[in-house]
Amino acid sequence: MTRGQEIDQFDLKEKKLELIEIAKRSFAMGLQTNSGGNLSVRLACADAIVIKPSGIGFNECAEDNLMVCDLCGNILDGGGKPSKDLEFHCAIYRAQPEAGAIVHVHSPWAIGYSDLGVPFRCSTVQSVGKLGELIPCIDLAPGGKPQGAAEVEPVFANPETKAALLRSHGTIGVGRTLMSAQYVVELLEETIHSAFAAVVIRRHFGESTDEELGLQQPTGFLKSEGPFRNT
Numbered sequence: 001m002t003r004g005q006e007i008d009q010f011d012l013k014e015k016k017l018e019l020i021e022i023a024k025r026s027f028a029m030g031l032q033t034n035s036g037g038n039l040s041v042r043l044a045c046a047d048a049i050v051i052k053p054s055g056i057g058f059n060e061c062a063e064d065n066l067m068v069c070d071l072c073g074n075i076l077d078g079g080g081k082p083s084k085d086l087e088f089h090c091a092i093y094r095a096q097p098e099a100g101a102i103v104h105v106h107s108p109w110a111i112g113y114s115d116l117g118v119p120f121r122c123s124t125v126q127s128v129g130k131l132g133e134l135i136p137c138i139d140l141a142p143g144g145k146p147q148g149a150a151e152v153e154p155v156f157a158n159p160e161t162k163a164a165l166l167r168s169h170g171t172i173g174v175g176r177t178l179m180s181a182q183y184v185v186e187l188l189e190e191t192i193h194s195a196f197a198a199v200v201i202r203r204h205f206g207e208s209t210d211e212e213l214g215l216q217q218p219t220g221f222l223k224s225e226g227p228f229r230n231t
C-alpha cells in the first residue's frame with residue numbers, strides 16, 4: 001500500500017478522524033455545500049497526505065472513503081477517484097514544509113468577490129492580524145479552467161501566504177492543523193461578508209443624522225409615561 005513509505009496506522013486514523021470533523025464543521029457552517037471543495041492533512045509519519053476524493057461531499061466524508069497520496073500525487077491507499085485539486089494541494093505542501101493542512105471551499109461571499117479578479121484588502125482588526133492586509137486573487141487557468149498547481153504554487157511559494165482567493169472559484173486556507181486552516185477560510189468568508197455589509201450600511205446610513213440612527217433620544221424621554229418612567 002505504501003510504495004516504500006511506512007504508514008503508522010494510529011497516525012492515519014487520527015488524521016482521518018480530524019479531517020472528517022473539520023469537513024462536517026465546514027459543511028454545517030455553509031462554507032461548502034454539495035460535493036465540491038476539498039481538504040487534506042499531512043501525516044506525521046510519512047511524506048504523505050490524507051485527502052477527500054472527487055465526488056464525496058464534505059458531509060459524507062468517512063474513514064473508508066478518504067485517500068492517502070504522496071506529495072507527488074501518487075495514490076498510496078483508497079479506491080476513490082482523485083480530486084482535480086490534488087495537484088495544487090501537493091504543490092502547496094511541497095512549497096511550505098510547515099503547512100500541516102489545507103482547506104479549499106467554494107464559499108459564496110468569497111466567490112462573489114473573487115469574480116472581480118483583484119486582491120481583497122482586509123478591513124477588520126481580526127482579519128488584518130490573522131490573514132494579513134492583502135489577500136491575493138489567483139486567476140483561472142488558460143481556457144477559463146479551474147486553477148491548478150501552475151497557478152497556485154507561485155502564490156504559495158511565499159511562506160507568508162496562508163490565504164488566497166481563486167477567481168470565480170473559491171478560497172484556500174493553509175494552517176499547521178486542519179482547524180487552523182479552516183479558521184482561515186472561515187475568517188476570509190466572514191470578512192468579505194462584513195465588507196459588503198459595510199458598503200450597504202454606508203450607502204443607506206452614511207448621510208443620516210444621529211437622531212435618525214437612534215443615537216440621541218428625544219428631549220423628555222425619561223419623563224414619558226410607561227414602564228420606564230422616571231420616578
Ligand SMILES: [Zn+2]
Pocket residue numbers: 036037038085104105106169170
Ligand atoms: Zn474547487
